[in-house]
Amino acid sequence: MAKTCVYLGDKLAKYGFPDGHPFSSDRYSVYRDTMQDTGLADRCCVQSPCSATVEQLKRFHTAEHVANVKHCSKIGRGYLDAGDTPAFPGVYEAAAAVVGTTLAAADSIMKGDCRHAFSPIGGLHHARRNIASGFCVFNDCGAAIEHLFSVYKLDRILYVDIDAHHGDGVFYSYESDERLIFLDFHQHSKTLYPGTGKASETGIGAAQGTKLNIEMLPGSGDEAFFEEWEKGRRFIDRFAPEFVLLQCGVDSLHGDPITDLHYTDRVHRFVTEQLISYAELHCKGRLLALGGGGYNLGNIAKGWISVTRAMVDA
Numbered sequence: 154m155a156k157t158c159v160y161l162g163d164k165l166a167k168y169g170f171p172d173g174h175p176f177s178s179d180r181y182s183v184y185r186d187t188m189q190d191t192g193l194a195d196r197c198c199v200q201s202p203c204s205a206t207v208e209q210l211k212r213f214h215t216a217e218h219v220a221n222v223k224h225c226s227k228i229g230r231g232y233l234d235a236g237d238t239p240a241f242p243g244v245y246e247a248a249a250a251v252v253g254t255t256l257a258a259a260d261s262i263m264k265g266d267c268r269h270a271f272s273p274i275g276g277l278h279h280a281r282r283n284i285a286s287g288f289c290v291f292n293d294c295g296a297a298i299e300h301l302f303s304v305y306k307l308d309r310i311l312y313v314d315i316d317a318h319h320g321d322g323v324f325y326s327y328e329s330d331e332r333l334i335f336l337d338f339h340q341h342s343k344t345l346y347p348g349t350g351k352a353s354e355t356g357i358g359a360a361q362g363t364k365l366n367i368e369m370l371p372g373s374g375d376e377a378f379f380e381e382w383e384k385g386r387r388f389i390d391r392f393a394p395e396f397v398l399l400q401c402g403v404d405s406l407h408g409d410p411i412t413d414l415h416y417t418d419r420v421h422r423f424v425t426e427q428l429i430s431y432a433e434l435h436c437k438g439r440l441l442a443l444g445g446g447g448y449n450l451g452n453i454a455k456g457w458i459s460v461t462r463a464m465v466d467a
Protein backbone atom coordinates (compact mmCIF):
# COMPACT_ATOMS: atom_id res chain seq x y z
CA MET A 154 0.00 0.00 0.00
CA ALA A 155 1.40 3.40 -1.00
CA LYS A 156 1.21 5.64 2.02
CA THR A 157 0.73 8.92 0.15
CA CYS A 158 -1.78 9.69 -2.60
CA VAL A 159 -1.32 12.84 -4.70
CA TYR A 160 -3.70 14.16 -7.31
CA LEU A 161 -2.35 15.23 -10.69
CA GLY A 162 -4.29 15.91 -13.89
CA ASP A 163 -5.03 18.74 -16.29
CA LYS A 164 -8.51 19.18 -14.83
CA LEU A 165 -6.84 20.93 -11.89
CA ALA A 166 -5.00 23.36 -14.18
CA LYS A 167 -8.39 24.72 -15.28
CA TYR A 168 -8.83 26.37 -11.86
CA GLY A 169 -6.90 29.54 -12.68
CA PHE A 170 -8.20 33.04 -13.32
CA PRO A 171 -7.37 34.84 -16.58
CA ASP A 172 -5.75 38.20 -17.44
CA GLY A 173 -2.71 38.20 -15.16
CA HIS A 174 -4.66 37.29 -12.01
CA PRO A 175 -2.27 36.04 -9.26
CA PHE A 176 -4.24 32.76 -8.95
CA SER A 177 -3.14 31.40 -12.36
CA SER A 178 -3.12 27.94 -13.93
CA ASP A 179 0.69 27.97 -13.69
CA ARG A 180 0.40 27.15 -9.98
CA TYR A 181 -0.69 23.62 -10.86
CA SER A 182 1.89 23.16 -13.64
CA VAL A 183 4.77 24.15 -11.35
CA TYR A 184 3.74 21.55 -8.76
CA ARG A 185 3.27 18.81 -11.37
CA ASP A 186 6.61 19.56 -13.04
CA THR A 187 8.49 19.64 -9.72
CA MET A 188 6.87 16.37 -8.61
CA GLN A 189 8.08 14.76 -11.85
CA ASP A 190 11.53 16.40 -11.97
CA THR A 191 12.38 15.45 -8.38
CA GLY A 192 11.17 11.86 -8.83
CA LEU A 193 8.76 12.37 -5.94
CA ALA A 194 5.77 11.43 -8.12
CA ASP A 195 7.28 7.93 -8.48
CA ARG A 196 7.20 7.51 -4.70
CA CYS A 197 3.50 8.44 -4.42
CA CYS A 198 0.30 6.82 -5.53
CA VAL A 199 -0.71 9.29 -8.27
CA GLN A 200 -4.47 9.63 -8.75
CA SER A 201 -6.59 11.56 -11.23
CA PRO A 202 -8.81 14.51 -10.26
CA CYS A 203 -12.58 13.94 -9.83
CA SER A 204 -15.58 16.27 -10.13
CA ALA A 205 -17.89 16.94 -7.20
CA THR A 206 -21.60 16.35 -7.75
CA VAL A 207 -24.16 19.07 -7.08
CA GLU A 208 -25.25 17.08 -4.03
CA GLN A 209 -21.68 17.08 -2.67
CA LEU A 210 -21.35 20.83 -3.25
CA LYS A 211 -24.68 21.44 -1.50
CA ARG A 212 -23.55 19.67 1.66
CA PHE A 213 -21.56 22.84 2.36
CA HIS A 214 -22.91 25.50 -0.02
CA THR A 215 -26.38 26.94 -0.47
CA ALA A 216 -28.31 25.81 -3.56
CA GLU A 217 -28.42 29.49 -4.65
CA HIS A 218 -24.63 29.82 -4.65
CA VAL A 219 -24.15 26.59 -6.62
CA ALA A 220 -26.78 27.73 -9.17
CA ASN A 221 -25.23 31.20 -9.44
CA VAL A 222 -21.74 29.82 -10.17
CA LYS A 223 -23.26 27.53 -12.82
CA HIS A 224 -25.03 30.50 -14.40
CA CYS A 225 -21.95 32.78 -14.36
CA SER A 226 -19.84 29.94 -15.77
CA LYS A 227 -22.09 29.82 -18.84
CA ILE A 228 -22.00 33.60 -19.32
CA GLY A 229 -18.24 33.58 -18.62
CA ARG A 230 -17.79 37.09 -17.23
CA GLY A 231 -18.50 39.29 -14.22
CA TYR A 232 -17.51 38.65 -10.61
CA LEU A 233 -18.57 35.94 -8.18
CA ASP A 234 -17.88 38.22 -5.19
CA ALA A 235 -17.24 41.92 -4.60
CA GLY A 236 -14.36 42.02 -7.09
CA ASP A 237 -11.56 39.52 -6.27
CA THR A 238 -12.96 36.40 -7.89
CA PRO A 239 -13.89 36.75 -11.58
CA ALA A 240 -16.11 34.33 -13.46
CA PHE A 241 -14.73 32.75 -16.64
CA PRO A 242 -16.17 30.21 -19.06
CA GLY A 243 -16.05 26.82 -17.31
CA VAL A 244 -15.41 28.20 -13.81
CA TYR A 245 -18.13 25.92 -12.41
CA GLU A 246 -16.52 22.75 -13.79
CA ALA A 247 -13.05 23.91 -12.71
CA ALA A 248 -14.18 24.67 -9.15
CA ALA A 249 -16.20 21.43 -8.90
CA ALA A 250 -13.06 19.52 -9.92
CA VAL A 251 -11.10 21.04 -7.03
CA VAL A 252 -13.81 20.02 -4.55
CA GLY A 253 -14.25 16.56 -6.08
CA THR A 254 -10.51 15.93 -5.90
CA THR A 255 -10.33 16.89 -2.24
CA LEU A 256 -13.30 14.60 -1.50
CA ALA A 257 -11.64 11.75 -3.42
CA ALA A 258 -8.50 12.29 -1.36
CA ALA A 259 -10.53 12.11 1.85
CA ASP A 260 -12.16 8.88 0.57
CA SER A 261 -8.76 7.33 -0.22
CA ILE A 262 -7.64 7.96 3.34
CA MET A 263 -10.89 6.77 4.94
CA LYS A 264 -10.91 3.59 2.84
CA GLY A 265 -7.33 2.83 3.86
CA ASP A 266 -5.85 3.15 0.34
CA CYS A 267 -3.30 5.57 1.81
CA ARG A 268 -2.52 7.21 5.14
CA HIS A 269 -1.79 10.69 3.81
CA ALA A 270 -2.92 12.58 0.73
CA PHE A 271 -2.24 15.91 -0.99
CA SER A 272 -4.77 17.86 -3.08
CA PRO A 273 -2.65 20.61 -4.66
CA ILE A 274 -5.23 23.17 -5.83
CA GLY A 275 -7.49 22.53 -2.81
CA GLY A 276 -7.55 24.61 0.35
CA LEU A 277 -9.96 27.26 -1.00
CA HIS A 278 -10.68 28.44 2.53
CA HIS A 279 -12.32 31.84 1.89
CA ALA A 280 -15.50 30.78 0.09
CA ARG A 281 -18.55 31.12 2.34
CA ARG A 282 -21.56 28.85 2.26
CA ASN A 283 -23.49 31.40 0.18
CA ILE A 284 -20.86 33.28 -1.84
CA ALA A 285 -17.41 33.08 -3.43
CA SER A 286 -14.64 35.06 -1.78
CA GLY A 287 -10.91 35.79 -2.14
CA PHE A 288 -10.17 33.67 -5.27
CA CYS A 289 -12.22 30.79 -3.77
CA VAL A 290 -15.35 29.79 -5.73
CA PHE A 291 -16.28 26.69 -3.72
CA ASN A 292 -14.79 25.80 -0.35
CA ASP A 293 -13.32 22.30 -0.70
CA CYS A 294 -12.20 22.37 2.96
CA GLY A 295 -15.80 22.85 4.11
CA ALA A 296 -17.08 20.32 1.58
CA ALA A 297 -14.58 17.76 2.93
CA ILE A 298 -15.60 18.45 6.52
CA GLU A 299 -19.30 17.95 5.66
CA HIS A 300 -18.41 14.82 3.64
CA LEU A 301 -16.54 13.32 6.60
CA PHE A 302 -19.37 14.21 8.99
CA SER A 303 -22.16 12.84 6.82
CA VAL A 304 -20.67 9.92 4.85
CA TYR A 305 -18.24 8.57 7.47
CA LYS A 306 -20.15 9.77 10.55
CA LEU A 307 -17.06 11.36 12.08
CA ASP A 308 -17.74 13.83 14.85
CA ARG A 309 -14.35 15.35 15.60
CA ILE A 310 -12.09 16.80 12.90
CA LEU A 311 -8.97 18.94 13.29
CA TYR A 312 -8.36 21.71 10.73
CA VAL A 313 -4.94 23.43 10.79
CA ASP A 314 -4.25 26.40 8.49
CA ILE A 315 -0.79 27.97 7.91
CA ASP A 316 -1.76 30.09 4.87
CA ALA A 317 -0.91 33.79 5.38
CA HIS A 318 -4.63 34.61 5.20
CA HIS A 319 -7.21 33.71 7.82
CA GLY A 320 -9.40 30.74 6.84
CA ASP A 321 -12.56 32.78 7.36
CA GLY A 322 -14.81 30.62 5.17
CA VAL A 323 -14.05 27.62 7.38
CA PHE A 324 -13.93 29.50 10.68
CA TYR A 325 -17.28 31.28 10.43
CA SER A 326 -19.04 28.21 9.02
CA TYR A 327 -18.09 26.23 12.15
CA GLU A 328 -17.76 28.97 14.75
CA SER A 329 -20.52 27.42 16.84
CA ASP A 330 -19.83 23.77 15.88
CA GLU A 331 -17.70 22.00 18.48
CA ARG A 332 -17.08 19.06 16.13
CA LEU A 333 -14.48 21.14 14.25
CA ILE A 334 -11.25 21.85 16.09
CA PHE A 335 -9.75 24.87 14.33
CA LEU A 336 -6.16 26.16 14.54
CA ASP A 337 -5.11 29.00 12.22
CA PHE A 338 -1.80 30.90 12.02
CA HIS A 339 -2.18 33.98 9.82
CA GLN A 340 -0.82 37.44 9.26
CA HIS A 341 -2.30 39.90 11.77
CA SER A 342 -5.94 40.68 10.98
CA LYS A 343 -5.30 44.44 10.88
CA THR A 344 -2.68 44.07 8.15
CA LEU A 345 -4.09 41.62 5.58
CA TYR A 346 -7.24 40.39 3.80
CA PRO A 347 -9.78 39.24 5.02
CA GLY A 348 -9.15 41.18 8.25
CA THR A 349 -10.66 38.49 10.49
CA GLY A 350 -9.31 35.85 12.88
CA LYS A 351 -8.56 37.86 15.98
CA ALA A 352 -6.94 36.00 18.86
CA SER A 353 -10.09 36.75 20.86
CA GLU A 354 -12.25 34.69 18.44
CA THR A 355 -12.25 31.24 20.06
CA GLY A 356 -15.65 29.82 19.05
CA ILE A 357 -19.11 30.53 20.38
CA GLY A 358 -21.68 28.65 22.47
CA ALA A 359 -20.87 24.96 22.86
CA ALA A 360 -17.88 25.47 20.56
CA GLN A 361 -16.20 28.01 22.85
CA GLY A 362 -12.56 26.92 23.24
CA THR A 363 -12.48 24.66 20.15
CA LYS A 364 -10.96 27.35 17.92
CA LEU A 365 -7.58 29.09 18.17
CA ASN A 366 -6.56 32.02 15.97
CA ILE A 367 -2.88 32.98 16.15
CA GLU A 368 -2.01 36.34 14.61
CA MET A 369 1.53 36.72 13.25
CA LEU A 370 3.08 40.16 12.92
CA PRO A 371 4.07 41.21 9.39
CA GLY A 372 7.69 40.21 8.81
CA SER A 373 7.48 37.10 11.02
CA GLY A 374 9.93 34.37 10.04
CA ASP A 375 10.56 30.76 11.05
CA GLU A 376 11.65 31.44 14.64
CA ALA A 377 8.50 33.47 15.35
CA PHE A 378 6.40 30.67 13.89
CA PHE A 379 8.10 27.92 15.89
CA GLU A 380 7.55 29.91 19.08
CA GLU A 381 3.83 30.30 18.34
CA TRP A 382 3.56 26.67 17.23
CA GLU A 383 4.10 25.61 20.86
CA LYS A 384 0.84 27.40 21.73
CA GLY A 385 -0.92 25.63 18.88
CA ARG A 386 0.52 22.25 19.85
CA ARG A 387 -0.67 22.60 23.44
CA PHE A 388 -4.12 23.51 22.08
CA ILE A 389 -4.48 20.51 19.74
CA ASP A 390 -3.10 18.14 22.38
CA ARG A 391 -6.35 18.68 24.33
CA PHE A 392 -8.33 16.92 21.60
CA ALA A 393 -8.40 13.49 19.99
CA PRO A 394 -9.75 14.01 16.46
CA GLU A 395 -10.62 11.29 13.95
CA PHE A 396 -9.18 13.09 10.93
CA VAL A 397 -6.66 15.90 10.34
CA LEU A 398 -6.86 18.49 7.55
CA LEU A 399 -3.92 20.80 6.83
CA GLN A 400 -4.36 23.89 4.66
CA CYS A 401 -0.68 24.47 3.80
CA GLY A 402 -0.87 27.75 1.83
CA VAL A 403 2.57 28.90 0.72
CA ASP A 404 1.75 32.61 0.61
CA SER A 405 3.25 32.65 4.13
CA LEU A 406 6.72 32.05 2.60
CA HIS A 407 9.21 34.87 2.09
CA GLY A 408 8.81 36.50 -1.31
CA ASP A 409 5.07 36.19 -1.82
CA PRO A 410 3.83 39.20 -3.82
CA ILE A 411 0.62 39.82 -1.82
CA THR A 412 1.51 39.08 1.83
CA ASP A 413 4.19 40.04 4.39
CA LEU A 414 5.17 36.82 6.18
CA HIS A 415 8.70 35.53 5.76
CA TYR A 416 8.74 31.83 6.60
CA THR A 417 10.91 29.33 4.76
CA ASP A 418 9.60 25.94 3.69
CA ARG A 419 11.12 24.51 6.91
CA VAL A 420 7.85 25.61 8.52
CA HIS A 421 5.77 23.63 6.02
CA ARG A 422 7.87 20.52 6.46
CA PHE A 423 7.89 20.87 10.27
CA VAL A 424 4.11 21.29 10.56
CA THR A 425 3.51 18.31 8.28
CA GLU A 426 5.84 16.13 10.36
CA GLN A 427 4.22 17.30 13.59
CA LEU A 428 0.72 16.56 12.28
CA ILE A 429 1.76 13.15 10.95
CA SER A 430 2.96 12.15 14.45
CA TYR A 431 -0.19 13.61 15.94
CA ALA A 432 -2.44 11.82 13.44
CA GLU A 433 -0.60 8.53 14.04
CA LEU A 434 -1.34 8.92 17.73
CA HIS A 435 -5.04 9.76 17.39
CA CYS A 436 -6.45 8.66 14.05
CA LYS A 437 -4.48 5.99 12.18
CA GLY A 438 -2.30 8.64 10.49
CA ARG A 439 -5.22 10.20 8.59
CA LEU A 440 -3.82 13.47 7.23
CA LEU A 441 -5.10 15.30 4.17
CA ALA A 442 -3.10 18.35 3.03
CA LEU A 443 -4.70 20.99 0.81
CA GLY A 444 -2.41 23.29 -1.17
CA GLY A 445 -4.01 26.65 -0.33
CA GLY A 446 -2.73 30.04 -1.47
CA GLY A 447 0.70 31.10 -2.72
CA TYR A 448 1.42 33.46 -5.61
CA ASN A 449 5.19 33.12 -6.03
CA LEU A 450 5.68 30.11 -8.31
CA GLY A 451 9.09 29.26 -6.85
CA ASN A 452 7.48 29.07 -3.41
CA ILE A 453 4.80 26.69 -4.71
CA ALA A 454 7.56 24.35 -5.85
CA LYS A 455 9.37 24.65 -2.50
CA GLY A 456 6.47 24.63 -0.03
CA TRP A 457 4.10 22.10 -1.55
CA ILE A 458 6.99 19.76 -2.36
CA SER A 459 8.21 20.01 1.25
CA VAL A 460 4.77 18.96 2.49
CA THR A 461 4.57 16.08 0.00
CA ARG A 462 8.11 14.95 0.80
CA ALA A 463 7.42 14.96 4.53
CA MET A 464 4.42 12.68 3.89
CA VAL A 465 6.37 10.33 1.62
CA ASP A 466 9.35 10.15 4.03
CA ALA A 467 7.16 9.46 7.08
Ligand SMILES: [Zn+2]
Pocket residue numbers: 316317318402404445446447
Ligand atom coordinates in the same frame (compact mmCIF):
# COMPACT_ATOMS: atom_id res chain seq x y z
ZN1 LIG B 1 -3.69 32.92 1.34
